[in-house]
Amino acid sequence: MNKKTGPHITSNHWGPSVINVDGEQLSVTPHPDDPNPSRINENIPGALKGQSRIRHPAVRESYLKNGPLANQGERGEEKFVEVSWEMALDLIASELNRVREDHGNQSIFAGSYGWSSAGRFHHAQSQLKRFMNSIGGFVRSEGNYSYNAALILMPYIVGNFRDHVKQATRWNTVKDEGELVIMFGGIPLRNTQVSGGGIAKHTLKDDMKACVDAGVRFVNFSPLKNDAATELKAQWLAPRPGSDTALMMGMAHTLLVENLYDQNFINNYTVGFKQVSDYLLGKSDGVIKDASWAEKQSGIPQEEIVKLSREMASKRTLLCTAVGLQRAEHGEQPLWMTVLLASMLGQIGLPGSGFGIGYGADASIGVVDRPMRWPSFSQGKNAVEDFIPVAMISEMLLSPGTRYEYNGQTRTFPNIKMIWWAGGNPFHHHQDLNRLRKAFQQPQTIIVNEISWTATARHADIVLPVASTIERTDIGAGTQDNSIIPMPQIIPTQFEARTEFEIFTALEKKLGLNTDFSRKMTSEQWLEEMWDSLKTEAKKHERDLPSLQEFLKGDIISFDDPSPKNVFLADFRKDPNQSPLTTPSGKIELFSETIASFQYEDCPGHPTWLPPREWLGADTSHFSLHMISGQPATRLHSQLDEGSYSKSMKIQGREPILMHPDDAQERGIKDGDVVIVFNNRGQCLAGAKITHDICKNTVFLWTGAWYDPNLKNESHQDRHGNPNVLTHDYRTSRLSQGPAAQSALVEIKKHIGELPIIEAFTPPIS
Numbered sequence: 104m105n106k107k108t109g110p111h112i113t114s115n116h117w118g119p120s121v122i123n124v125d126g127e128q129l130s131v132t133p134h135p136d137d138p139n140p141s142r143i144n145e146n147i148p149g150a151l152k153g154q155s156r157i158r159h160p161a162v163r164e165s166y167l168k169n170g171p172l173a174n175q176g177e178r179g180e181e182k183f184v185e186v187s188w189e190m191a192l193d194l195i196a197s198e199l200n201r202v203r204e205d206h207g208n209q210s211i212f213a214g215s216y217g218w219s220s221a222g223r224f225h226h227a228q229s230q231l232k233r234f235m236n237s238i239g240g241f242v243r244s245e246g247n248y249s250y251n252a253a254l255i256l257m258p259y260i261v262g263n264f265r266d267h268v269k270q271a272t273r274w275n276t277v278k279d280e281g282e283l284v285i286m287f288g289g290i291p292l293r294n295t296q297v298s299g300g301g302i303a304k305h306t307l308k309d310d311m312k313a314c315v316d317a318g319v320r321f322v323n324f325s326p327l328k329n330d331a332a333t334e335l336k337a338q339w340l341a342p343r344p345g346s347d348t349a350l351m352m353g354m355a356h357t358l359l360v361e362n363l364y365d366q367n368f369i370n371n372y373t374v375g376f377k378q379v380s381d382y383l384l385g386k387s388d389g390v391i392k393d394a395s396w397a398e399k400q401s402g403i404p405q406e407e408i409v410k411l412s413r414e415m416a417s418k419r420t421l422l423c424t425a426v427g428l429q430r431a432e433h434g435e436q437p438l439w440m441t442v443l444l445a446s447m448l449g450q451i452g453l454p455g456s457g458f459g460i461g462y463g464a465d466a467s468i469g470v471v472d473r474p475m476r477w478p479s480f481s482q483g484k485n486a487v488e489d490f491i492p493v494a495m496i497s498e499m500l501l502s503p504g505t506r507y508e509y510n511g512q513t514r515t516f517p518n519i520k521m522i523w524w525a526g527g528n529p530f531h532h533h534q535d536l537n538r539l540r541k542a543f544q545q546p547q548t549i550i551v552n553e554i555s556w557t558a559t560a561r562h563a564d565i566v567l568p569v570a571s572t573i574e575r576t577d578i579g580a581g582t583q584d585n586s587i588i589p590m591p592q593i594i595p596t597q598f599e600a601r602t603e604f605e606i607f608t609a610l611e612k613k614l615g616l617n618t619d620f621s622r623k624m625t626s627e628q629w630l631e632e633m634w635d636s637l638k639t640e641a642k643k644h645e646r647d648l649p650s651l652q653e654f655l656k657g658d659i660i661s662f663d664d665p666s667p668k669n670v671f672l673a674d675f676r677k678d679p680n681q682s683p684l685t686t687p688s689g690k691i692e693l694f695s696e697t698i699a700s701f702q703y704e705d706c707p708g709h710p711t712w713l714p715p716r717e718w719l720g721a722d723t724s725h726f727s728l729h730m731i732s733g734q735p736a737t738r739l740h741s742q743l744d745e746g747s748y749s750k751s752m753k754i755q756g757r758e759p760i761l762m763h764p765d766d767a768q769e770r771g772i773k774d775g776d777v778v779i780v781f782n783n784r785g786q787c788l789a790g791a792k793i794t795h796d797i798c799k800n801t802v803f804l805w806t807g808a809w810y811d812p813n814l815k816n817e818s819h820q821d822r823h824g825n826p827n828v829l830t831h832d833y834r835t836s837r838l839s840q841g842p843a844a845q846s847a848l849v850e851i852k853k854h855i856g857e858l859p860i861i862e863a864f865t866p867p868i869s
C-alpha cells in the first residue's frame with residue numbers, strides 16, 4: 104500500500120470525515136454534507152500517530168521468562184518486552200493448545216465486550232469470535248453496559264428493547280403533533296455525536312429545534328442543565344440523582360387521585376393496573392406515594408409535580424427516559440415507571456407522544472433507520488454454551504464455581520484460565536477498577552489485541568498491535584443509518600500493526616487448522632463477497648450499486664429511510680388483538696406475573712421504590728457528593744484519548760469534574776484547581792470546573808480518561824481522572840445483573856503539593 108496523498112472519506116462511530124494526507128501529516132475535516140459534524144474527528148491524527156500507539160507485539164516480562172504457570176508477577180505493574188510476530192503467535196498457539204487440552208474451551212473467556220471500530224468486515228469482536236468458534240468455542244458475555252436493565256426488563260413488560268429502539272417515535276411527528284416533551288436525564292447532544300457503526304448526517308439537533316420552533320415545550324429533569332441543548336429552551340428541574348422512580352410515582356399518584364388518567368387505555372392495552380395503583384395509594388405497604396412523598400425523595404417541590412402532571416394529562420406528551428438512569432442500582436424501576444406513566448396518559452401509539460427510552464443514547468434514535476440489513480462478517484457457531492451477564496466479569500474471575508441468580512435462572516460461574524480481548528477496554532468500562540485489577544490477576548494467560556497502550560493492554564500478558572480504520576479497507580454502515588460510507592485504506596499500516604483478519608489467518612495456519620475461519624479467502628475476497636450481497640439486496644430496493652472499487656473511491660451512498668414518520672407501537676394501538684405485544688399477556692404489563700414469580704426483593708413484580716445503597720438520601724456523613732459518570736463529550740468512551748480534542752478539555756492534564764459553586768466554596772476549591780476525588784473504593788485526581796449548570800451536592804466526572812494508577816502509592820491513586828476507580832461493582836438487581844455505575848457517593852478535597860506525572864500514554868516497554 105503506497106501512501107495516498109490527498110483527501111479521502113472515511114467513517115467512524117461518530118460519523119464520516121475527510122482525511123487529508125500530506126506526506127507524514129494527517130489532518131481531518133468534516134464531511135461537507137454532515138450538518139452537525141462531530142469534533143471527535145479531531146482526535147484521529149494525534150492519537151493514531153501518538154506515543155501511545157502499540158508498535159510491536161509485546162510480552163509481559165515475567166510471563167516471557169517463566170511461562171503461564173510459574174510466578175507471574177503483577178499484571179498492570181510490570182513492563183513488556185517487544186517480540187517478533189513469529190514469537191508472539193507461537194506463544195499464543197501453544198497456550199491455546201495447552202489450555203484447551205487441560206481445561207477445555209469452557210475455560211477461555213472471549214466475551215470481549217466493547218465498541219471497537221466502525222467497518223462491517225474488520226469488526227474486532229466478530230473476527231475474534233469467528234476464530235474462537237473455529238477452534239471449539241469460548242465463554243461469551245450477554246447484554247451490554249449501555250442498557251442491560253432495559254434489555255432484560257422490557258421483554259416482560261412491553262417487548263424486545265432493541266427492536267423498540269429502532270421503532271422509536273420520530274421527531275418529525277413530535278414537531279407535527281406533539282406539545283410537551285418530558286425528559287428524564289435529558290437528551291444530551293454531546294452523546295448524540297455517536298451511533299454504532301457510524302451515521303452519515305447528524306440531524307437530531309435540527310430535528311429537535313424544529314419541534315421547539317413548532318411550539319413544543321421541553322422539560323429537562325436532570326442533574327445537568329446542559330443535558331438539554333440551549334436551543335430547546337427547556338425548563339430545568341434537578342431531582343436528587345437516583346430518585347426519578349419516586350418522582351414519577353408522585354406524578355402517577357397525582358394522575359390517579361385527580362382522575363386524570365386514561366381508564367380506557369389502561370383497560371384495553373395493559374394488565375396489572377390494580378396492583379400498581381394499590382401500591383401508589385399505599386394499600387400494599389402503608390406508604391402513600393403522593394407528590395409530597397415524592398418531594399421528600401427527589402427534592403422537586405410537590406406543587407411542581409402536581410402542576411406538571413396536570414399539564415402532561417392535558418397535552419400531547421412524549422416521555423423520554425435516558426438509559427443513563429438505568430445504569431444504577433434498581434435501574435429497572437425508572438423504566439417501568441416511564442411505561443406506567445405513559446400508559447396512564449394513554450397516548451402510546453399516537454404521533455408525537457407516548458414514551459421512548461434512550462433517545463439521547465445514539466444519533467439515529469427517532470431520526471433514521473436502515474433500509475436493509477447490512478452485510479456482516481459471520482461469527483459462526485459457538486460450541487460452548489456458558490456465558491455471563493456482561494458486567495459480572497470481576498465476580499466470575501474472583502469466584503469461579505459460585506452460584507448466582509440472573510433473570511429467573513440460577514447459574515454457576517465458569518473457571519476461566521485464559522482471556523482474549525479484542526476491541527474493548529474493560530479498564531475503561533468496568534466499575535471498581537481496583538477490584539478488577541485483582542480479578543485480572545486470576546487467569547493463567549491474558550491476550551489483548553489493541554491499537555494503543557490502554558490500561559487493558561497493560562494488564563495483559565501478550566499484546567498484539569492492531570491496524571486502525573484508516574489503515575485497512577472496509578465498508579462503513581451504521582446499524583441504524585440509511586447510508587453506506589466508503590472506508591478505503593488511507594495510510595500504510597503503522598509500525599508492525601496487523602489487521603485482526605491477518606492475525607487470525609496466521610494463527611489458523613500455525614495451528615494447522617482446517618480453514619473454517621478464513622475459508623481460504625483473502626480480506627479482499629471477503630470484502631468483494633460482502634459487497635456482492637449488498638448489491639443484490641440493493642437491487643431489491645431498485646438501486647444499482649457501482650463496483651466495490653468505484654465505491655471506495657467515491658462518496659457516501661444513501662438509501663431512502665424506510666419509516667420516516669414512524670410511531671412507536673402504532674399497530675398495537677390500532678388493534679391490540681391483531682398486533683399484540685410479545686409480552687406473556689400480549690399487553691403492556693404494569694404488573695408482571697413472571698417477574699413476581701422470581702421472588703427477587705430487588706426487583707418485585709411491579710414498579711417499586713427501592714432506594715439505592717449510595718445516594719444523597721443515604722448516610723452522607725463520610726462521602727457527601729453524588730458522582731455521576733456519563734459519557735465524555737470529547738471522545739467515544741476511552742478511544743483516542745491521546746488526541747487533541749480529548750486533551751483540549753483536560754485541566755492540567757486531568758479530566759474535568761463539574762462542581763456547583765457552593766460545593767466548591769465549602770471545600771476551598773477554585774475553578775481550574777486539581778482535586779482529589781475519593782471514597783472507600785479508591786481515589787483519582789481531576790480538574791475542577793465550577794459551574795451553576797450542575798445541581799448542588801452532585802458532581803459529574805465523565806468516563807474515558809485512561810486509567811493511570813500510581814501503584815507505588817498505597818491508595819493506587821489514579822492520576823488522570825477515571826471515575827471507575829470510585830464507582831461500585833454492585834449490580835442493578837438479580838433480574839438484569841447490569842452495571843450500576845451511576846449510584847456512587849464520593850468526597851472531594853483540593854490537591855496540595857506537586858502534581859504527579861501522568862504515565863497513561865507512555866508505553867510500558869522495558
Ligand SMILES: Nc1nc2c(c(=O)[nH]1)N[C@H]1C(S)=C(S)[C@@H](COP(=O)(O)OP(=O)(O)OC[C@H]3O[C@@H](n4cnc5c(=O)[nH]c(N)nc54)[C@H](O)[C@@H]3O)O[C@H]1N2
Nearest residue numbers: 217218219220227248249526527528532552740741742844
Ligand atoms: N462509570 C461508568 N462507566 C461506564 C459507563 C458509564 O456511564 N459510567 N458507560 C458504559 C457504556 S454505556 C459502555 S458502552 C462502555 C464502553 O466501553 P468500551 O466499548 O470498552 O470502550 P471503548 O473505549 O470504546 O473501548 C474500545 C477499545 O477498542 C479499541 N479498538 C478500536 N478499534 C479496534 C480494532 O479494530 N481492533 C481492536 N483489537 N481494538 C480496537 C480501542 O482502542 C479501545 O481501547 O463503558 C461503560 N462504562
Ligand SMILES: Nc1nc2c(c(=O)[nH]1)N[C@H]1C(S)=C(S)[C@@H](COP(=O)(O)OP(=O)(O)OC[C@H]3O[C@@H](n4cnc5c(=O)[nH]c(N)nc54)[C@H](O)[C@@H]3O)O[C@H]1N2
Nearest residue numbers: 249288294324325344345425426427464733734738739740
Ligand atoms: N460523545 C459520546 N457520546 C456517546 C458515548 C461516548 O462515549 N461519547 N457513548 C455512547 C454510548 S455507548 C451510550 S450507551 C450512550 C449513553 O447514553 P446515556 O446513558 O443517555 O448517557 P449518560 O451520559 O450516561 O446519561 C445521560 C444523562 O443522564 C443524567 N443522569 C444520570 N443520573 C441521573 C438520575 O438519577 N436522574 C436523572 N434525571 N438524570 C440522571 C446525567 O446527567 C447524564 O448526562 O451514549 C452514547 N454516546
Ligand SMILES: [Mo]
Nearest residue numbers: 247248249250
Ligand atoms: Mo454504551
